[in-house]
Amino acid sequence: MLEEIVGSVWHRFITQRADSHYPEAIVYLEDIRHIVSVFFRALGGEGGLRVENSTESKNHSRRTILERIAGVGHKVQYAWRDEEALKLPESIAIFPTQQLNKDLYLWLVALSAVELNEDNREYKNWITRNQYRTREALAIWPGLMPRYQQLVEAHLKQRYQASDLPKDEAAQEVIICNALNDPMALVDLHYAKRPPQPVPLWLHPSPEKYEFQGGTAPQDPDIEEGAQSKKDQQKQQTRKSGNREDMVEGNDGLISFRLESLWSWAEYSKVDRTSTDDDDDDAMRTAEDMDNITVAQDSETTASKIKLDLDLPSSDYDDIVLGDGIPLDEWDYKKQYLQKDHCRLQVMMSRDAEPIALPEHLQQQVKKIRRQFEVLKPQRHWESRQQDGMEIDLESYINFLADRKHHGVQSDMPIYRELRNKTRDMSCLLLADLSLSTDAHINNHSRVIDVIRDSLFLFSEALSVTGDRFALHGFSSRNRSHIRFYKIKNFDEKYDDSVRGFIQAARPGYYTRLGAAIRYASSLLEAEASSQKLLLIFTDGKPNDLDKYEGRYGIEDTRMAVLEAEKKGLRPFCITIDEEAENYLPYLFGSKSFVVIQDANELPKKLPQLYLRLTSGV
Numbered sequence: 001m002l003e004e005i006v007g008s009v010w011h012r013f014i015t016q017r018a019d020s021h022y023p024e025a026i027v028y029l030e031d032i033r034h035i036v037s038v039f040f041r042a043l044g045g046e047g048g049l050r051v052e053n054s055t056e057s058k059n060h061s062r063r064t065i066l067e068r069i070a071g072v073g074h075k076v077q078y079a080w081r082d083e084e085a086l087k088l089p090e091s092i093a094i095f096p097t098q099q100l101n102k103d104l105y106l107w108l109v110a111l112s113a114v115e116l117n118e119d120n121r122e123y124k125n126w127i128t129r130n131q132y133r134t135r136e137a138l139a140i141w142p143g144l145m146p147r148y149q150q151l152v153e154a155h156l157k158q159r160y161q162a163s164d165l166p167k168d169e170a171a172q173e174v175i176i177c178n179a180l181n182d183p184m185a186l187v188d189l190h191y192a193k194r195p196p197q198p199v200p201l202w203l204h205p206s207p208e209k210y211e212f213q214g215g216t217a218p219q220d221p222d223i224e225e226g227a228q229s230k231k232d233q234q235k236q237q238t239r240k241s242g243n244r245e246d247m248v249e250g251n252d253g254l255i256s257f258r259l260e261s262l263w264s265w266a267e268y269s270k271v272d273r274t275s276t277d278d279d280d281d282d283a284m285r286t287a288e289d290m291d292n293i294t295v296a297q298d299s300e301t302t303a304s305k306i307k308l309d310l311d312l313p314s315s316d317y318d319d320i321v322l323g324d325g326i327p328l329d330e331w332d333y334k335k336q337y338l339q340k341d342h343c344r345l346q347v348m349m350s351r352d353a354e355p356i357a358l359p360e361h362l363q364q365q366v367k368k369i370r371r372q373f374e375v376l377k378p379q380r381h382w383e384s385r386q387q388d389g390m391e392i393d394l395e396s397y398i399n400f401l402a403d404r405k406h407h408g409v410q411s412d413m414p415i416y417r418e419l420r421n422k423t424r425d426m427s428c429l430l431l432a433d434l435s436l437s438t439d440a441h442i443n444n445h446s447r448v449i450d451v452i453r454d455s456l457f458l459f460s461e462a463l464s465v466t467g468d469r470f471a472l473h474g475f476s477s478r479n480r481s482h483i484r485f486y487k488i489k490n491f492d493e494k495y496d497d498s499v500r501g502f503i504q505a506a507r508p509g510y511y512t513r514l515g516a517a518i519r520y521a522s523s524l525l526e527a528e529a530s531s532q533k534l535l536l537i538f539t540d541g542k543p544n545d546l547d548k549y550e551g552r553y554g555i556e557d558t559r560m561a562v563l564e565a566e567k568k569g570l571r572p573f574c575i576t577i578d579e580e581a582e583n584y585l586p587y588l589f590g591s592k593s594f595v596v597i598q599d600a601n602e603l604p605k606k607l608p609q610l611y612l613r614l615t616s617g618v
Contacts, residue, residue, distance in 0.1 A: 015070045015072060020073075020158070021093040021094060022093050022094075022095065022096045023093055025093055025095065025096055025097050025098045025100075025101055026091050026092070026093035026098075026101065027091065027092050027093070027098055027101040027102050027105065028090070028091045029051075029053060029088050029089065029090055029091065029105070030090075032102065032105060033051055033583070034582070036051055036086075036088065036105060036106070036109055037051050037583070039106055039109050040086060040109045040112065040113055043109070043110060043113040043141065044113055045086070045109075045112065045113040047559075047587045048333065048552050048555050048556050048559070048587060049081065049084065049085055049086050049552070050084070050085045050086070050552075050555075050583060050584060051085065051086050051088065051583070052085045052086075052087055052088075053077075053087070053088070053089070053090040054077050054078060054079060054080065054087035054088055054089055054090070054204075055077070055087075056075040056076070056077055057075065057076055057077070057078055057204070058074065058075060059073060059074055059075060059076045059198060060194065060195050061194055061195050061196060061197045061198065062160070062165070062169065062194050062197065076198045077089035077090060078198070078200075078202075078203065078204035078205070078207075079108040079111075079112065079203055079204065080112070080203050080204035080207040081112045081203075082207065083334075083552060084551045084552045085552075086109070086112050087207075088105060088108060088109070092104055092105060092200075094155070094158070094200055095151075095154050095155075100150065100151065100154055103147045103150070103151060104151055104200065104201070106144075106147070107137075107144065107147060107148060107151060107201065108201075108203070110137045110141060110144055111130070111133045111134065111137055111202070111203055112203065113137075114132075114133045114136045114137050114140075116129060116132060116133060125187075125189060126189075126202075126205040126206070127175070127176065127179050127187050127189055127202075128187065129203075130179075130199070130202035130203060131179055131183045131184075131185075131187070132183075133203065134148070134183040135183045135184065138183070148201075151201055152180050152181060152201065155180070155199075155200065155201055156177060156180065156181075159173065159176075159177065159197055160173060160197060162174050162177075166192075166193070168190065168191070168192035168193060169192045169193070169194055169196070171190055171192070172189060172190065172192050172196045173196060173197070175187050175188070175189055176196055176197075176199060180199070180201065318351070319348040319349060319350050319351050319484075319486070320348060320349045320350070320351050321346060321347075321348055322347040322348060322349055322487065323346075323347055325344045325345065325346045326344065326345045326346075326347070326520060327341035327343070327344055327345075328341070328342070328343040328344070328345050328483075328516045328519050328520060329341065329342060329343075329519065330342040330343050330480065330515060330516065330557055331515065331556060331557040331560035331561070332553075332557075333552065333553065333556035333557070333560075334553075338560075342480060343480040343481070343483055343513070343516045344480070344481045344482070344483065345483040345485050345516055345517075345520050346482065346483065346484055346485065347485050347487060348484050348485065348486050348487070349486065349487050349502070350486065350502055350505035350506070350507075352505050353498075353501040353502045353504070353505040354501045354505075355496075355497035355498045355500070355501045356497055356500050356501050356504055357497060357500070358457060358461070358500060359454075359457065359504075362454060362457055362458060362604075365458060365604070365605065366457075366458065366461045369458055369461060369462045369608050370461065370462070370465050372462075372608075372609075372612065373462045373463075373465040373466055373608070373612065374465060384396065384417045386414050386416045386417055387414050387416065388416055389416030389417050390416075390417070391416065391417060392415055392416055392417070393414075393415055393416055393417040396413070396414060396415040396416075396417075397415045399413075400413050400415050424466060424467065424468055424615075425530050425531045425532055426466075426468045426469070426530055426532045426533075426534070426615055427468070427469040427470070427471075427491065427525060427528040427530035427532070427533050427534070428463065428468060428469070428470045428471075428533075428534040428535075428536060428611070428615075429470070429471045429472075429473065429491075429521055429524060429525045429533075429534075429535050429536070430456070430459060430470065430471070430472050430473070430536045430537075430538065431473050431474070431475065431517060431518070431521045431535065431536065431537045431538070432452055432456065432472070432473070432474040432475075432506070432538045433474070433475065433476075433512055433514070433537075433538055433539035433540060433541075434449070434452075434474040434475060434476045434486065434506060434507070434508060434509045435476045435477075435508065435509055435510060435511055435512040435540075435541070436476070436508050436509065436510055436511065437508075437512075437540055437541050438452060438508045438540060439508040442600045442601065443601070446601075448540055448577070448600060449506065449507065449508050451600050451601065451603050451604060452506065452538065452603075453503055453504060453506055454603075454604040455538070455603050455604045455607045456472055456488070456503045456506070457500065457503055457604075458604050458605070458607065458608050459472075459607050459608055459611065460472065460489070460495050460499065460500075460503070461495075462608040462611065462612075463495075463611070464495045468615070469491050469528065469530060470489070470491070471489055471490055471491045471524065471525075472488035472489040472499075472502075472503070473485060473486060473487060473488055473521060473524075474486040474488060474506055474509075475509075475513075475517040476508075476509025476510045476511060476512070477509075477510055477511050477512065477513035477516070477517075477545050478510045478511060478545070478546060479545060479546050479547050480513065480516075480545070480547060480549070483513050483516050483517065484509055484510070485517060485520060486506065487502075488502045488503055488506065489502065491524075491528060511544055511545040511546060511549075512539065512541060512542070512543050512544050512545065513543065513545045513549055513554075514537075514539065514543040514554070514557075514558045514561070515543065515554070515557035515558045515560065515561040516561075518535070518537065518558065518561040518562060518565060518572070519561050519564065519565075521535060522535060522561070522564065522565040522568055522570055525570055526568045526569070526570065532571075532615070533569060533570045533571065534570075534571050534573065534611075534614060534615065535565060535570050535571065535572045535573065536573055536575065536611070537572060537573070537574045537575065538574075538575045538576070538603075538607075539574065539575075539576050539578070540576060540577050540578055540600075541576075541578050542554065542555070542578070542584060543555060543557070543558045555584060555587070555588065558588055559587060559588050562588055562589055571593075572589060572593060573589070573593050573594065573595075573614060574588070574589045574593065574594040574595075575594070575595055575597065575603075575607065575610065576594065576595075576596055576597070577596070577597050577598075577600045577603065578596070579596075579598075581594070581596050582596060595610060
């Protein structure tokens with residue numbers, strides 16, 4: 001016990017003495033993520049890139065004696081950019097003031113926004129690449145010069161003095177300091193026994209090519225994803241570098257052992273340690289302790305983790321297929337062109353749908369919603385100054401007599417009025433995401449799919465009062481050749497018990513190929529003759545599918561589908577319960593064309609109110 005206390009005290013003491021950071025001035029990326037995102041896009045950075053934490057890289061440069069004793073300083077987080085994301089350190093506490101640490105974040109963002117031709121041999125060197133980015137950033141945005149000078153001045157005070165280093169390392173240090181002070185200086189970095197000290201003002205010398213986050217490892221379509229709510233899912237705190245390897249079969253190789261090391265029969269216990277199903281096992285904690293995570297795809301499955309209804313069902317039990325399938329285009333952002341007929345969408349209808357009445361638990365809400373939507377119901381009103389009508393318009397007739405007396409009468413002067421219905425020229429298509437994630441529980445009593453059904457019920461009851469034309473559809477996908485588009489209600493169908501049955505029959509499907517679903521829904525809405533056309537999209541997460549639709553590819557295709565819908569005169573509007581939606585929805589739909597529902601239970605009540613607000617001026 002005493003040894004543990006002494007060891008703990010010693011560890012805290014030596015760690016604090018060795019740590020050169022300033023915890024009291026720390027700035028976390030999570031706190032300024034929104035500012036960083038806006039700043040990056042304001043500087044011309046690609047809108048499709050997400051901002052996320054970078055991985056830790058090993059630091060092989062010289063460390064102090066205290067750092068080696070305490071075991072710190074051997075890892076560092078750099079900033080860099082790839083095709084998917086802008087990666088920044090999880091936190092910065094390098095400088096003694098929060099303002100300087102925040103300025104460092106903004107400076108790294110500015111460097112990342114500068115385009116660089118990686119094939120140019122002139123910029124093959126780590127230093128010359130960062131010098132070029134620095135020169136361009138200061139030339140394009142000269143207002144950054146004061147901040148950059150302050151950062152350089154503060155950082156140079158923290159670096160090793162060249163006189164304290166061996167000759168070869170001292171030469172490197174002089175070159176780096178000159179490059180920081182003068183981005184135009186010509187440099188020629190020579191070999192040294194140890195690499196130079198990290199430069200936090202520059203981007204990563206050689207970013208890792210393969211990495212993944214704990215929650216986004218390669219997906220197996222047979223693993224249940226909706227087993228728990230998003231709030232209960234554990235999130236990895238820091239990103240890990242990763243690599244892929246082939247699964248080791250264990251059938252080959254040579255093993256050597258000493259005979260006396262064999263256990264006796266009494267000592268042997270047959271326990272499979274290759275897979276642990278213990279409820280107390282904390283897999284996330286284990287992952288956090290690992291520096292590098294290797295994944296491999298195994299051909300075997302674990303029966304206890306398979307959700308049987310994820311496999312494509314037999315046609316005798318699957319939903320009813322309507323038609324032969326519809327080819328759809330898809331945007332490839334890397335090649336910057338629209339791939340013709342790249343996807344295939346299959347219109348389907350639930351096989352198990354039976355006519356039902358409105359569920360009892362919604363009866364009270366429906367009465368209130370109906371009263372609120374009565375204001376949008378078509379009202380009869382008089383139209384004056386008509387050529388023909390039910391009766392004479394007295395004001396127009398008096399004006400006619402006055403004009404005739406003064407010999408200024410017109411033979412075609414309208415003097416009648418007509419009683420007409422005031423109609424709303426509005427069509428709305430609601431597209432609901434029915435992917436597997438909607439099977440997740442939001443509390444002990446209901447799942448996301450249950451909330452979606454209730455929302456569709458209340459939404460339909462509200463619009464049936466207004467008389468607006470509306471359609472309801474759902475979608476999910478398995479790959480680009482298998483996009484399932486569920487017909488719940490067409491524009492020309494009457495909302496009745498049969499439609500309610502289709503709403504009740506909606507169930508979680510597979511994945512979320514959002515771009516294809518938006519394109520087909522847009523074609524249906526475009527065919528409407530109404531002057532106002534609203535495309536409401538409900539989703540609970542990012543676009544994704546089994547193939548390359550993950551990440552930026554899916555984001556860019558969805559954005560292109562939204563732009564195509566707007567060119568057709570439609571108004572796309574997204575409703576989501578994804579807590580991280582504000583990181584990507586502004587890029588997809590614009591800052592004023594989406595809403596995040598923080599509490600999924602509130603969706604049924606807020607959806608009709610949202611529609612009322614969006615169409616009140618129609």
